Amino acid sequence: MYSKRIDGREFDELRKIEAKVGVVESADGSAMFRIGDTIAIAAVRGPRDLHPKFMQNPKRGTLRCNYNMMSFSVDERIRPGPSRRSREISLVTENALMPAVDLSDFPNSVVDVFVEIVQADAGTRCAGICAASLALADAGIPMRDMVCAISVGKVGDKILVDLNKYEEDYEEGSSDMPVAMMPRRNEISLLQLDGEIKKDEIVKALELAKKSCEKILEIQRKVLMEKYKHG
Amino acid sequence: MGLIIKEKEFVIPGDVIAEGIDYLPAGGVFREKDKIIAEQIGIVNIDNRLIKLIPLTGVYKPKPGDVVIGQVVNISFNGWSVDIGFSNLALLSVRDATSEFIERKSDLSRYFDFDDYIVAKISNVGKGNLIDLTMKGHGLEKLHNGRVIDVSPSKVPRIIGKQGSMINTLKTLSNCMVQVGQNGKVWISGENSERLIEAIRLIERESHIPGLTEKIERLLGSSGGEQ
Amino acid sequence: MDNVSREYMIKLLEKGKRIDGRKFDELRKVEINYEISKHAEGAARVKIGSTEVIVGIKLEVGEPFPDNPDEGTIIVGAEMLPLSSPDFESGPPSVDSIELARVVDRAIRESKAIDFKKLCIKEGEQVWMVLIDIYTINDDGNLQDASALAALAALKQTKIPAYDGKKVDYSKRISRLPIVSMPVECSVVKIKDKLLSDPCRDEEKVMDARLTIGITEDNNICAMQKSGKGVLKPEDISEIIDVSLKNGEKLRKLLK
Numbered sequence: 001m002y003s004k005r006i007d008g009r010e011f012d013e014l015r016k017i018e019a020k021v022g023v024v025e026s027a028d029g030s031a032m033f034r035i036g037d038t039i040a041i042a043a044v045r046g047p048r049d050l051h052p053k054f055m056q057n058p059k060r061g062t063l064r065c066n067y068n069m070m071s072f073s074v075d076e077r078i079r080p081g082p083s084r085r086s087r088e089i090s091l092v093t094e095n096a097l098m099p100a101v102d103l104s105d106f107p108n109s110v111v112d113v114f115v116e117i118v119q120a121d122a123g124t125r126c127a128g129i130c131a132a133s134l135a136l137a138d139a140g141i142p143m144r145d146m147v148c149a150i151s152v153g154k155v156g157d158k159i160l161v162d163l164n165k166y167e168e169d170y171e172e173g174s175s176d177m178p179v180a181m182m183p184r185r186n187e188i189s190l191l192q193l194d195g196e197i198k199k200d201e202i203v204k205a206l207e208l209a210k211k212s213c214e215k216i217l218e219i220q221r222k223v224l225m226e227k228y229k230h231g
Numbered sequence: 232m233g234l235i236i237k238e239k240e241f242v243i244p245g246d247v248i249a250e251g252i253d254y255l256p257a258g259g260v261f262r263e264k265d266k267i268i269a270e271q272i273g274i275v276n277i278d279n280r281l282i283k284l285i286p287l288t289g290v291y292k293p294k295p296g297d298v299v300i301g302q303v304v305n306i307s308f309n310g311w312s313v314d315i316g317f318s319n320l321a322l323l324s325v326r327d328a329t330s331e332f333i334e335r336k337s338d339l340s341r342y343f344d345f346d347d348y349i350v351a352k353i354s355n356v357g358k359g360n361l362i363d364l365t366m367k368g369h370g371l372e373k374l375h376n377g378r379v380i381d382v383s384p385s386k387v388p389r390i391i392g393k394q395g396s397m398i399n400t401l402k403t404l405s406n407c408m409v410q411v412g413q414n415g416k417v418w419i420s421g422e423n424s425e426r427l428i429e430a431i432r433l434i435e436r437e438s439h440i441p442g443l444t445e446k447i448e449r450l451l452g453s454s455g456g457e458q
Numbered sequence: 459m460d461n462v463s464r465e466y467m468i469k470l471l472e473k474g475k476r477i478d479g480r481k482f483d484e485l486r487k488v489e490i491n492y493e494i495s496k497h498a499e500g501a502a503r504v505k506i507g508s509t510e511v512i513v514g515i516k517l518e519v520g521e522p523f524p525d526n527p528d529e530g531t532i533i534v535g536a537e538m539l540p541l542s543s544p545d546f547e548s549g550p551p552s553v554d555s556i557e558l559a560r561v562v563d564r565a566i567r568e569s570k571a572i573d574f575k576k577l578c579i580k581e582g583e584q585v586w587m588v589l590i591d592i593y594t595i596n597d598d599g600n601l602q603d604a605s606a607l608a609a610l611a612a613l614k615q616t617k618i619p620a621y622d623g624k625k626v627d628y629s630k631r632i633s634r635l636p637i638v639s640m641p642v643e644c645s646v647v648k649i650k651d652k653l654l655s656d657p658c659r660d661e662e663k664v665m666d667a668r669l670t671i672g673i674t675e676d677n678n679i680c681a682m683q684k685s686g687k688g689v690l691k692p693e694d695i696s697e698i699i700d701v702s703l704k705n706g707e708k709l710r711k712l713l714k
Contacts, residue, residue: 028290046318047317047318048318049319050317050318058358058359061318071278083284083442095336100244100245102261102270105290105292106290106318106357106360107361108359108362109316109318109319109360110318113447118291121273126441137243137271137272138272138288138384139288139289139290140271140272140286140288140289140290140383140384141290142244142270142290143245143270143271144244144245144246144261144263144270145244145245145246146243146244170446182245183245184246184247185245220243221243224243224272225241227286228241228272228288229241229287
């Protein structure tokens, strides 16, 4: 039974979020997104030349995402370099952002999105996607909508949002479901599940995810306004 | 139905600006079914029935007629490859380079050499964003003795100003030569270039905030001619 | 596209001016932050002008090298992240990032900054390994000095976790890393016949050569690396050492 969250939050409450755009000066767009103790940096470079040539798409630009965790972002050091996990997350990140971007004006070129995790306390791929969405908007890449992502899940017997590491590892059972969506369009672009959960619990969790993504969208809006509206 | 977000409001990608058929999408927005939606960060601008955005960000989209600043990166037997900071290199062919007659097999580097900066005009944008340049035209020339800075392409109109008012102010007060490319490159030559660069950065940050021209005049006016 | 041609740079330098208005021996503004990553045993972020680097340090228990059975070890790695520059590509570490890491390593090792004997747990069997990982965040020149400074700042903060002989308990931080001295690094580039401290990216792109000096607290030189495809004259080297000793003092003050 998980009756009270370890950090005192409500079951539908997100950890504290801090975000900022323009954190990598020389990039075309960039952002930092922090949720609780998880910190992600995203930077966008492009549209730019794509090599090797055979990867070029003559009809539209290509989106290419790379997710990486810094070696010291977790307790047990991660050996630098891509792992199978980071490559999978790079792929699902790409698939989460693709539906949102419109690269039809940039045939044969690539928009590179780099996500680096500086500190990890669960929910890193979601934080990375939130940061990447800000960075893409910052870079002026045409987008149909912002992308917001959050993990929802079941810990013990409770459906809740934004699992921290303790909850992810909860011994009596935990299901972790990262979700990315474009909130205005009500379209889901990332969905994964680790654990065991019933269908109606998934439905409930997805509703919770949508509400949370709407909150994240407002934070993204505020952050963009800070930089752009007020100079 | 109708307008959901008012004029002069700040929008981010995905914001629904209007619903229904009363309005038409212009720049920076797109229509999906009955909604007109922002696709960039910008400020809503309404002109009769046209909704467009004053963009606060933007990627350069090359169009014929654009005056751009580029750097020669390659020379072949029939022309030059020019880097205009876009994903493809632009092509300046021999026949568009000058009104002089260039003999076949002449040394093209005599006209434009590696690393030269040029102001050119885009004559054509072909399929796959293949860009052709021309140097035939008023004001198109090789640039000497200067450096380039990057600016956001969406800020170029503000840096130029109405009828060139802002760029003329910048030139006069800083006593520098300035060329602005639609591709977000600004070429500068002169003694006071640091102050001028500060002024351009100020324009980028505060392009949509009133009182900008006075701030620029103050920034440059006090130092015109001095170090 | 190169924004500043070598020709233009040299014209400015001959008038005594640098592209960003600095004096030839002047450093850009330096910022050091420490609250970077709570899972690191030590971490720091350094900004020199717009150049930004993050260094994190992890400690692991491992076997000592056979010829130093009672000493801990350091391993320095660097990733020049593609997010930090249009010139860096994804993939295995480039030779530039290997050079960067090895020069940072050299200064720390040769200045005997860390008392390795105090990192011995069980002679011949178990020692602490200090794993220093450098990540570039934004390249506006002189990643070398920024990385060295960030590595030192991170080492200063580093705490050794608890170890019960079998497993490391990262939640308990027991003692400070035995740092004996703080070497700093200063780099100078040569463009034609002009020597410029703390090069920005535009200067690095057109340089002939760069000399990086590692300096100990007693103002001795503990490391040197000439990089770039051009040459230096012997007089250049003396001049570079002189100006770097002065700038090294300024950097070291920031570590206190």
